[in-house]
Amino acid sequence: MKTVGYAAHSPTSGLEPYEFSRRKLRGNDVAIEILYSGICHSDLHTVHGDWGEQPYPLIPGHEIIGKVIDVGPEVKKYKVGDSVGVGCMVDSCQTCDQCHNHEEQYCREGMTATYGSEDRITGEITQGGYSKHIVAREEFVLKISDKLDISKAAPILCAGITTYSPLKTWNVKKGTRVGVIGLGGLGHMAVKLASAMGAEVTVISRSTDKEKEAKAIGAKAILSSRDESALEAAASSFDLIIDTVPVKHDFDTYTPLLDIDGTHVIVGQVGEMDEPVTAPLIMGRRRIAGSLIGGIKETQEVLDFCAEHNIHPDCEVIKPEQINEAWDKLQKENPSHRYVIDMTNLKVS
Structure with missing residues (x-):
């Protein structure tokens, strides 16, 4: 299929x-x-080679919403016309224990990322969602509620899902005390x-400038x-801290904020971090952990959860020709929303 990105x-x-x-x-x-295709901070990191050498030309994008235009016989x-989504991965081995546990992101053979990965059959490099069309394996396509x-x-x-x-x-539930470090695209x-799960949420930021904004969305x-x-x-005062900061920073500011058996989960920074002082960890049986997206089953679950609770990301919709401008702002600023590219008028010559 001839297309453009x-x-x-x-x-x-x-x-x-x-x-x-395709x-x-x-x-x-x-x-x-x-x-529609969302812009993720990891698109910048990947394309810029921050996480290793990349195959070029490379089309990023792993936040994809579209409609089905054709299906294979199996x-x-x-069916044609369905509203669907594609996230951060488009394939996995489907046979290992992690795939059987619906955690394809931890596939023992390595998941196939939506862009910049080798196709498991042909070896071609996958290309992402900053494009007019995509072809994906049925098991990695998600249903989008009309809500x-x-x-x-x-x-x-x-x-x-991250x-x-x-x-x-x-196991966040009603009354769980959750801290969220950063109020950017992930943090918000x-x-x-x-908040929709019933947690008591506090935003942890370098200043209180975004207090009104934080409270407006549930903090x-x-x-x-x-x-x-x-x-x-x-x-x-916290049972769980979700750390969305995408650059190197220290743990020691945040560890004492955790209660006994509390967990500090990193979802933002991929790379080096400052060494933690271990005494607060040992004295409170606190822990530092990491988390990578979620499996397809859980991704469908969050889509359905958002539909049920009327949760939408705060978005600024842009045209394809504004992508570079949005990337520049994302590098220089700390927007508390996500940029989404409107692909509806992108034409294939």
């Missing part, structure tokens, strides 16, 4: 229109016309989801990480 041709180049072809449908494939769950606004739903497929999964893993979704309070007296008063 916005590709980077080097770690330092901007994104520009790029014509390419594979012919296999028996279990779903062909999708992409309507497809049973979807969701499709122009705002795309970030649920990354920002949503924060929902640790909230579920650590963590606040919305945890009970905001705590400044630079206010030593406020930090001392908040000691042992």
Whole structure:
């Protein structure tokens, strides 16, 4: 299938229109016309080579909402016209213990990422959602409820599942005391989801400038990480901290905020962190953990949860020709919303 997307041709180049072809449908494939594609901070890190050398040209994007335009003969769950989504992965071995446990993101053979990975059959490099079309294996396509606004739903497929999964893993429920470090694209979704689960949510930020914004989406309070007296008063006050900061930072500011058996979960920074002082961990049986997106079953669960509770990411919808401008803002600023690319008028020549 001939199509077009916005590709980077080097770690330092901007994104520009790029014509390419999607594979012919296999028996279990779903062909999708992409309507909206979210921009994730990890798109920047990947394309810029922060996490290793990449294959170029590379089309990023793993927050994809579209409609089915064709299906392979073995497809049973979807038909032409269905509203669907594709998230951060498009394949896995489907045979290992992790895949059988519905945690394909931890596939023993390695999941196939939506972009920048080798196709498990042909070895071709996968290309992402900053494009007009995508072809994906049926098992990795997700149903989109008609209760969701499709122009705002795309970030649920990354920002949503990335924060929902640790909230579920650590059994967040009514009365759980949750701290969310950072109120950006990931952080604001963590606040919305945890609040809908009944948690008492506090945003932890460098200042209290976003207090009104935090409370408007469900937080009970905001705590400044630079206010030593406020930090001392908040000691042992959280059961779980979701850390969405995407750059190197220290643990020691936050560890004393955890209660006994509390957990600090990293979902933002992929790379080096400052070494923690272990005494607060040992003295409170506290722990530092990490979490990577979620499996397909859990991703469908968060989509349905958001539909049930009328939760949408805060989004700014842009045109494809504004992608580079949005990337620039994402690098220089700390927006508390997600950029979503409107692909509806992108034409294939």
